[in-house]
Amino acid sequence: MRNMTRRDLVKTSAGMVAGMAAAAVPAGLAAAVHTVRRGRQAPRLRFAVIGMNHFHIYLMVDAVARGGGELAAVFVREPDLRAAFIERYPHARVVADERAILDDDAIQLVLSSIIPNERAPLGIRVMQHGKDFIADKPGITTLEQLAEVRRVQAETRQFYSIMYSERFESPGTVKAGELVKAGAIGDVIHTIGLGPHQVGLTERPEWFWDPDAYGGIICDIGSHQVDQFLFFTNSTRGEVVTSQVANYRHQEHPGFQDFGEFMLRGNGGTGYVRLDWFTPKGLGVWGDTRLIVEGTEGYLEVRKNIDIGGRDGPEHLFLVDGDGIEHLDCRDMELPYGPRIVDDVVHRTETAMTQEHCFLATDLALQAQQQATWLEGAPA
Numbered sequence: 562m563r564n565m566t567r568r569d570l571v572k573t574s575a576g577m578v579a580g581m582a583a584a585a586v587p588a589g590l591a592a593a594v595h596t597v598r599r600g601r602q603a604p605r606l607r608f609a610v611i612g613m614n615h616f617h618i619y620l621m622v623d624a625v626a627r628g629g630g631e632l633a634a635v636f637v638r639e640p641d642l643r644a645a646f647i648e649r650y651p652h653a654r655v656v657a658d659e660r661a662i663l664d665d666d667a668i669q670l671v672l673s674s675i676i677p678n679e680r681a682p683l684g685i686r687v688m689q690h691g692k693d694f695i696a697d698k699p700g701i702t703t704l705e706q707l708a709e710v711r712r713v714q715a716e717t718r719q720f721y722s723i724m725y726s727e728r729f730e731s732p733g734t735v736k737a738g739e740l741v742k743a744g745a746i747g748d749v750i751h752t753i754g755l756g757p758h759q760v761g762l763t764e765r766p767e768w769f770w771d772p773d774a775y776g777g778i779i780c781d782i783g784s785h786q787v788d789q790f791l792f793f794t795n796s797t798r799g800e801v802v803t804s805q806v807a808n809y810r811h812q813e814h815p816g817f818q819d820f821g822e823f824m825l826r827g828n829g830g831t832g833y834v835r836l837d838w839f840t841p842k843g844l845g846v847w848g849d850t851r852l853i854v855e856g857t858e859g860y861l862e863v864r865k866n867i868d869i870g871g872r873d874g875p876e877h878l879f880l881v882d883g884d885g886i887e888h889l890d891c892r893d894m895e896l897p898y899g900p901r902i903v904d905d906v907v908h909r910t911e912t913a914m915t916q917e918h919c920f921l922a923t924d925l926a927l928q929a930q931q932q933a934t935w936l937e938g939a940p941a
Contacts, residue, residue, distance in 0.1 A: 604631030605903050609662040610653070611636045611683060612675025613646055614766070617697040620730050621672045622650065624896070625695075628903030630670065634662050659683075663690040670695065670906050676768050677775045681706035684721050685713045693720035693906050698784045701923050702776030704931065711920060720905065723919050724898075727756075727785040727850065728792060732894035733863040733876040734852060741793060745880060746856025752793050752832040753853040754786030759840035760811070760819075762847045770814040778806055778818040778836050779930040786834040787825065787929075788922040793854050796827025799921065804929040807936040810839070820936070823929040846875075858882060863891075 608630045610618060622632055634654040637643035647655060662668055663686060671687045673680060674697035681701045684694040700723035701707045714721045728734050741749060768774035775781050791799065804823035811817045819838040825831065840848045844867065852863040859882030868877045878889040901913035 603629070605629035605907055606669045607631050607633040607667050608670035608672060609634040609636075609665070609668045610646070610672050611659050611662055611687075612673045612679065613637050613642055614639075614676045614768070615674040615697050617724070617726055618646070618672065618674040619649065620726050621674065621695060621697065621724050624724070624730065624899035625670065625672065625903060626899070627896070628899035628901070630899075630903050633668055634665065636662055659686075663687065663692070666691075668692060673697065677781065678702045678706075678773060681710050685710060688713050688717045688719040688721060691717070691719065693722070695720075695722045695724055695902065698723050698725055699776050699780045699923070699926070700784075700919075701927070702774075702780055704924075704927050707920065707923055707927060714916065720916065721919070722902065722914060722916075723784070723788075723923065725785050725788040725914075725922070727852075727865065728789050729898035729913075730896060731863070731865050731876065732896065733865055733878045733889075733891040734789070735896060736878050736889060736891045736894050737852065737854060737861045737863050738792065740861060740878075740880065741854060741856070746854065746860055746882060747858030749794050749854055749856050750830045751855040752786075752790045752830065753851075753855075754789055754832065754834045755849070755851040756782045756786055756834070756836040757840045757848040757850065758782060758836075758838050759842070759844075759847045760838045761842065770811075770817045772816050772818060776927075777930040777933070778821040778838075779804060779823060779834075779933060780926050782836045783821060783823065783834055783929065784922060784926040786832075786836075787926045788918075789852055790825055790830075790832035790834070791827065791918060791922055791925075793852075794827050794830030794832065796829035797917075797921070799825055799827040799925050801925060801929045801932055802826050802831075804933040805936050806930075806933045821933065823933070825925060825929075844869075 608625055626632065632650055632653045634656050635646060636656050636659045637646060647653065656662060662671065670693045672695050673683055675683060677699050680696040684696055687694040701710055710721055802824040806818045807820040808817050809820055811819050821836045822834060824833050846866040849867055850865040854861045862879045864877040866875045874892055876891040878891050880887045898913055905911055905913050
């Protein structure tokens with residue numbers, strides 16, 4: 562032990578934390594996973610999909626399925642989107658109306674990546690029918706929607722959750738969370754979240770350009786970064802220091818926002834976020850998304866999609882501390898979100914994400930969006 566460096570101790574501690582988490586898995590989940598591995602389905606819950614206007618729905622379905630959920634039914638309005646979904650999940654029962662899902666007492670959970678400004682009203686209907694709801698981000702697009710969702714959630718005691726895939730479905734970010742919890746960089750004091758995206762990656766529907774439909778760039782993309790800021794600084798309160806948006810290159814779509822930035826202050830640290838739709842095609846991926854977590858004894862950087870320094874693949878984590886610089890390839894990290902969210906639905910716990918964290922991340926993103934100054938020099 563005397564010859565072990567601080568980093569060795571941190572790694573050992575992180576492994577112990579993961580081991581204890583595995584040991585703490587409820588017996589029901591362990592049995593279900595064991596049964597599935599032996600080839601027999603033993604679903605822990607039945608879930609459904611209502612609306613899929615963003616491909617994140619596939620990440621959401623796969624995560625809940627990994628946790629032991631069984632996809633029971635789907636309602637999608639658009640024929641082309643429905644056909645693509647059924648091609649991937651042919652066992653899902655297609656229904657002609659969302660009411661067939663809402664009125665089905667055997668379905669406990671509903672997932673949706675419907676057009677963003679329709680997610681809160683749908684989630685309210687889901688909760689009022691006694692089911693839990695998971696929305697793609699942004700799960701809520703106005704402060705008025707947030708107030709109504711809070712009211713119905715408190716009244717029904719159902720979960721209204723938002724899947725922040727940049728944290729839950731990023732192995733590098735999951736590993737960074739383990740290292741921070743183990744004390745690898747001391748006390749966290751600051752985060753930087755960079756969320757560049759590429760407009761021309763796919764053909765964009767009309768609602769994509771309408772800020773009333775998607776909520777604005779900070780509400781939309783920025784909600785990922787607010788979630789990570791709160792998580793890594795362990796903040797339970799926060800405020801927006803400043804925020805600004807612009808439309809620099811897409812004047813053919815008035816009101817569209819292709820740039821945004823804001824600063825946050827929490828009771829556990831501070832944070833800066835930058836977002837844009839300027840990723841060039843030459844990068845080869847949809848965006849060089851990055852997370853930097855600054856601590857009192859070192860820092861972490863997660864390169865989620867690509868390392869432009871030349872290393873292959875996504876999910877690169879860099880740890881810099883008193884012992885030097887270390888690179889970790891995190892592609893093989895297990896993702897705990899699916900089992901945790903299913904466990905929360907079954908046991909009424911909050912292990913994947915607390916309801917208050919979900920609402921606080923949304924609240925701060927919406928405040929930053931609402932308060933944002935339109936940058937001078939950028940056509941309004």
